[in-house]
Amino acid sequence: MSVVVDALGKQCPIPVVMAKKALAELQTPDTLEILVDNEAAVQNLSKLAASCQLPVRAEKTGEKRFSVTMEVSAPVRPAEETVCAPDARGDLVVAVGSNCMGNGEETLGKALMKGFLYAVSQLPALPKTILFYNSGAYLTCAGSDSLEDLKFMEAQGVEIRTCGTCLDFYKLKETLAVGSITNMYAIAETLAAAGKVIKP
Incomplete structure (x- = not known):
């Protein structure tokens, strides 16, 4: 309990x-x-x-x-000093256009993408937004191996947005498990306004 x-x-x-x-x-x-x-x-x-x-x-x-x-798992003695850092989100936008990272073997590509999203969740400055489109939409839906990492980031204020057209195309809209649905105009606006964009 x-x-x-x-x-x-x-x-x-x-x-x-x-x-x-x-x-x-x-x-x-x-x-x-x-x-x-x-x-x-x-x-x-x-x-x-x-x-x-x-x-x-x-x-x-x-x-x-x-x-x-x-x-x-064992008794913990937290440090006496309590420091509250300011918001850790930067002006970085991550654009994920596939459920695989790189070109080559699909199994390896999926494993690399899972590792990449976990690594992003551990960055000192989190992204402001992560955009998912094309087959990247699979990563925000039920069954994705990255849901826990994405929910972890969303809870810290990272905007998780998935292309609605892509969800419809892959018949995934009913299984979206994290974040919100967006459109291509909003994706273009977000990318244009970003201080830095990373595309894995």
């Missing part, structure tokens, strides 16, 4: 302070879930988990509602 900390309505550093107190009180392996209502809290709780070397998951569960889950 997980320990739940309700930090809804609390601004930084309060959610981090509440999480640290809960971590210090855990004496046996357990799951700690912190509920918050802003992306900055998700980012700072994720950094707290990393500093304690704890596996962490973050997910957007509703409008302005997020869940951050830490897996605690």
Whole structure:
């Protein structure tokens, strides 16, 4: 049974302070879930988990509602200092036009793409937006191996947008599992306004 900390309505550093107190009180392996209502809290709780070397998951569960889950396998002593960093999103846009990375063997390409999206989720400055189009649409739908990483980023404020025409073409619209549906005009606008674009 997980320990739940309700930090809804609390601004930084309060959610981090509440999480640290809960971590210090855990004496046996357990799951700690912190509920918050802003992306900055998700980012700072994720950094707290990393500093304690704890596996962490973050997910957007509703409008302005997020869940951050830490897996605690042994007693933890978080550092005394509580630092709340500013929003970690930069002006980077990632454009994903395929469910494979590079040209060649499909199995390898899919594995590389999964690794790439995980690596993006661990960047010090997260992208502002990740766009998915053509067969890249498969990556935001049920069955994708990257859903957990994408949900983790979405919970920290990264915009996950998938081309609606592409979802229709591949008959995937009903299985979209993360982010929102967009159109080609909005994709063009987002790319044009980006400070930097990466296309894997």
